[in-house]
Amino acid sequence: MSKRESSKHKLDRRMGENIWGRPKSPVNRREYGPGQHGQRRKSKLSDFGVQLRAKQKLKGYYGDISEKQFRKTYDEANRMKGDTPENLIGLLESRLDAVVYRAKFVPTVFAARQFVNHGHVTVNGKRVNIGSYRVKAGDVVAVKEKSKQLVIVLDAVQLAERDVPDYIEADHNKMTATYIRNPVLADVPYPVVMEPNLVVEFYSR
Known part of the structure; x- marks a missing residue:
């Protein structure tokens, strides 16, 4: 591991x-904490x-x-x-790595940061490799052409365990996502x- x-x-x-x-x-x-005394940490x-x-x-x-x-x-x-x-x-939701995760381009938040850091993503056509980059309403986040066939991307799109929230408009055929607006707590899944x-x-x- x-x-x-x-x-x-x-x-x-x-x-x-x-x-x-x-x-x-x-x-x-196991619902208890890690370590030798994890089961007793319920104070x-x-x-x-x-x-x-x-x-x-x-x-x-x-x-x-x-x-x-x-x-x-x-x-x-x-x-x-x-x-x-x-x-x-x-x-927090307007972070680029969060948008990439929400759009289901990758399976996890951790993978999203690595995916962005490795230069697989563009914002409004320009490559951005900083996970904390702030995406604004109307910005279009896209997976670079060469990265669209990566196994991690193809697998993530098929994940049934989560849906794309309504403040992001994702097109998995083109591998683009438009950030519609900043969500409130009730919007975030x-x-x-x-x-x-x-x-x-x-x-x-």
Whole structure:
């Protein structure tokens, strides 16, 4: 098992939830945490612990992005007009790697970042290889011509376990996706309950 795969499984076990909704998640078999004392770690969390857990879960879901990058995204959401938790979700979903994942060009969030980093994706016809690149409403994300026949792409398109959400318009024949708008929390097809309001409370302490 690769280091990346191992860390994904650890995160699921630590959270006690199948946060990506994957069929192979170990949580489907064992709901307790990893390690020697995992089965005994059921003590009640403090308010801080609940907030920290919500932050780790949301941050982990998007490929376990760095704390520095996640905090920067929160600060931006906080400066924007409107509801900060909803702004945070909108900013996270507008990441290029998130759009590539939502459009079903690749099977996982982790694969999406690698796919973008390796230069397989264009935005409005220009190659972009930064996973955190912010996609705007109306932008067209496309898989490069040479990359359309990659096994990882062909397999992902056939995945029955998730659908493309309505804020992205995907054409799997052309392998393009138009980002329609920034979603709100209720629009995003998370397999588990995400609580961005607790993330805001965590950073507002």
